[in-house]
Amino acid sequence: MGDRLERLAVSSARIPFRLKVALVWVVIFAFLGFFFWVAKFDTDWMLDNFTFIAKGLQYTIYIALGGIAIAIVLALLGALARISSNPIAFGISGFYISFFRGTPLIVQMFLIYLALPQIGTNLHVQYPELFSRQFEDSLVLDPAVAGTLALGLNYGAYMTEIFRAGIQSVAAGQGEAADALGMTYRQKMRRVVLPQAFRVIIPPTGNEFIAMMKDTALVSFLGVSIQHAEVFRRAGLVGKADFKNLEALVLAAALYWGLTIIFTFFQRRLETRVSRGYVRTEPLRTAELPSEELSDLPPHGKGGGG
Amino acid sequence: MRKSSAVLSALAVIVLGIAGCGSDDSSSGGQAASGTVCADTNASGDLLADICDAGEIRVSTDPAYPPQSSLNKDTGDYEGFDIDVATEIADRLGVDISWETPSWDVLTAGSWNGRWDMSVGSMTPTNDRQKVLDFTQPYYYTPAVVVVNEANTSVQDLTTDLDGASIGVCSACTYEQFLNKDLDIKGYSFDYVIDDADVHGYDTDTTALQDLALGDGTRLDAVITSLTTAQGFIDSGKPVKIVGDPVFYEPLSAAFDKSSPMDDTSLVDAVDGIVGDMHQDGTLTELSKKWYDGTDLTVQQ
Numbered sequence: 376m377g378d379r380l381e382r383l384a385v386s387s388a389r390i391p392f393r394l395k396v397a398l399v400w401v402v403i404f405a406f407l408g409f410f411f412w413v414a415k416f417d418t419d420w421m422l423d424n425f426t427f428i429a430k431g432l433q434y435t436i437y438i439a440l441g442g443i444a445i446a447i448v449l450a451l452l453g454a455l456a457r458i459s460s461n462p463i464a465f466g467i468s469g470f471y472i473s474f475f476r477g478t479p480l481i482v483q484m485f486l487i488y489l490a491l492p493q494i495g496t497n498l499h500v501q502y503p504e505l506f507s508r509q510f511e512d513s514l515v516l517d518p519a520v521a522g523t524l525a526l527g528l529n530y531g532a533y534m535t536e537i538f539r540a541g542i543q544s545v546a547a548g549q550g551e552a553a554d555a556l557g558m559t560y561r562q563k564m565r566r567v568v569l570p571q572a573f574r575v576i577i578p579p580t581g582n583e584f585i586a587m588m589k590d591t592a593l594v595s596f597l598g599v600s601i602q603h604a605e606v607f608r609r610a611g612l613v614g615k616a617d618f619k620n621l622e623a624l625v626l627a628a629a630l631y632w633g634l635t636i637i638f639t640f641f642q643r644r645l646e647t648r649v650s651r652g653y654v655r656t657e658p659l660r661t662a663e664l665p666s667e668e669l670s671d672l673p674p675h676g677k678g679g680g681g
Numbered sequence: 682m683r684k685s686s687a688v689l690s691a692l693a694v695i696v697l698g699i700a701g702c703g704s705d706d707s708s709s710g711g712q713a714a715s716g717t718v719c720a721d722t723n724a725s726g727d728l729l730a731d732i733c734d735a736g737e738i739r740v741s742t743d744p745a746y747p748p749q750s751s752l753n754k755d756t757g758d759y760e761g762f763d764i765d766v767a768t769e770i771a772d773r774l775g776v777d778i779s780w781e782t783p784s785w786d787v788l789t790a791g792s793w794n795g796r797w798d799m800s801v802g803s804m805t806p807t808n809d810r811q812k813v814l815d816f817t818q819p820y821y822y823t824p825a826v827v828v829v830n831e832a833n834t835s836v837q838d839l840t841t842d843l844d845g846a847s848i849g850v851c852s853a854c855t856y857e858q859f860l861n862k863d864l865d866i867k868g869y870s871f872d873y874v875i876d877d878a879d880v881h882g883y884d885t886d887t888t889a890l891q892d893l894a895l896g897d898g899t900r901l902d903a904v905i906t907s908l909t910t911a912q913g914f915i916d917s918g919k920p921v922k923i924v925g926d927p928v929f930y931e932p933l934s935a936a937f938d939k940s941s942p943m944d945d946t947s948l949v950d951a952v953d954g955i956v957g958d959m960h961q962d963g964t965l966t967e968l969s970k971k972w973y974d975g976t977d978l979t980v981q982q
Contacts, residue, residue: 424754427754488787489787489790489792489794492792492794493792493794496794496942511942512795515794515795515796518783595784596784596786597783597784597787598743598781598782598783598784598787598788599782600780600781600782601744601752601782602757611745612744612745612752613752613754615745615746615885615887616744616745616746616747616751616752617917618887618890618891618913618914618917618919619917620887620888620891621891
């Protein structure tokens with residue numbers, strides 16, 4: 376058996392690897408298409424309702440972008456606190472990570488959506504001179520805002536560990552060198568440590584963002600208003616009303632998958648960009664190069680130097 | 682420093698952008714017309730006065746349940762029996778109407794925190810719900826029916842043939858309480874004809890019906906749901922059928938938040954009176970016949 380496979384590999388060596396991979400994908404999609412056909416989905420209904428569900432993409436992306444923005448800010452602060460020697464900062468970030476990683480995202484959403492207003496009301500009733508009616512009203516959050524906050528807080532806790540690992544992956548000598556040059560803590564972080572840490576941080580952060588885009592579906596459990604509903608809520612709405620749940624869910628799955636493919640593409644470009652200083656290029660012999668090409672050479676070791 | 686404040690302001694823009702999308706659109710409130718509740722009331726400082734002053738009542742609905750409530754995708758408007766009843770109530774109050782769409786769990790749990798004022802969402806006033814919500818008199822009664830797979834021939838007599846069967850229902854709803862024999866509504870009594878059912882709870886009735894459509898006894902032997910939901914599912918071409926007469930009729934009422942920041946007593950009384958008037962002058966019967974194929978569901982069976 377192994378012998379046969381080996382002979383096949385040798386004899387097909389002239390077919391490019393990428394072509395073989397493409398062929399595998401074609402076969403998988405043929406299977407998927409077959410399952411789709413066998414499941415007898417109502418394709419007319421799916422075509423009719425595609426635009427209605429797809430309109431939710433806008434809000435899915437808003438919520439995910441808002442969530443990741445909050446998460447990045449929290450993760451950066453959390454990571455700096457996690458490696459600092461300040462007991463208050465260390466304690467707060469330790470609690471933050473423990474609580475938000477230790478409880479389910481959907482519970483956090485309901486806490487922010489339902490418990491915050493209750494706290495506001497009770498504070499207003501008990502201490503009316505300290506907490507005004509405006510304060511009370513400001514805690515009654517819109518479902519989409521409550522969901523975005525919960526996503527940001529939850530993912531921020533996971534990403535704190537990613538950021539901490541990224542910062543600690545920068546060689547200790549880099550920070551010592553910055554200290555030796557007389558840089559302040561802030562200068563050292565901004566000019567020396569963080570730019571190098573981001574090379575390590577970006578790939579897993581992109582990963583978290585892609586995961587978050589699909590967790591935006593949880594916001595629908597709070598009951599977002601229809602005009603501003605994201606993909607999953609819209610799919611649930613028309614699916615339930617017309618008894619076409621499966622068709623609606625398949626449409627939603629396709630939309631989320633499409634989004635993920637697009638953002639994976641951008642993530643890859645960003646990764647290439649932040650790690651460009653580490654890419655090994657073939658040593659070029661200057662004698663063989665025409666003079667104008669020489670000036671276009673990428674600057675070597677830009678990110679690696681101190 | 683400048684960079685970090687740019688990030689923060691971008692963040693603020695995103696969050697505010699979402700917040701701005703929050704409230705539903707509605708036309709501005711006008712002066713209350715004569716003959717309406719708002720024109721005649723001398724309420725002040727409570728929820729009714731607040732609604733009259735704003736010229737608008739915010740009503741919750743879940744537009745996934747035609748013919749009670751659904752979204753017309755072409756016009757973007759809600760339509761259905763509940764929608765018409767709520768609109769008529771708002772007319773007789775003398776205010777405009779706007780819609781919120783909270784999830785059912787959030788709605789039935791009470792503590793609406795003033796996010797919306799009233800629910801006209803086919804809710805049964807069970808004793809448990811009465812602890813957190815205030816209800817009007819019922820505006821209609823939904824028959825609960827037993828649905829089985831089309832291939833099923835064994836279920837003939839509902840009082841005996843379903844004992845011990847696997848029955849699917851929506852979780853935490855009245856049908857589940859009926860099977861567990863703890864459906865308590867003040868002023869109503871129910872005849873629990875099905876014994877020792879193996880109750881399977883689903884997120885909505887539709888999922889339970891879909892499981893039933895897979896085959897007779899594949900996962901479920903029967904589903905208990907409302908007549909309208911069952912009929913809609915059958916009309917969409919699924920292989921299930923209704924057997925026997927309805928097992929019970931559940932009263933459905935408009936609901937208000939007991940713990941609302943403002944006193945809701947005068948509003949509940951006003952809407953209760955309006956529902957009574959709508960029963961008397963035949964408005965509800967007319968709306969029921971319009972949405973339920975000529976059936977009058979507004980009288981107790």
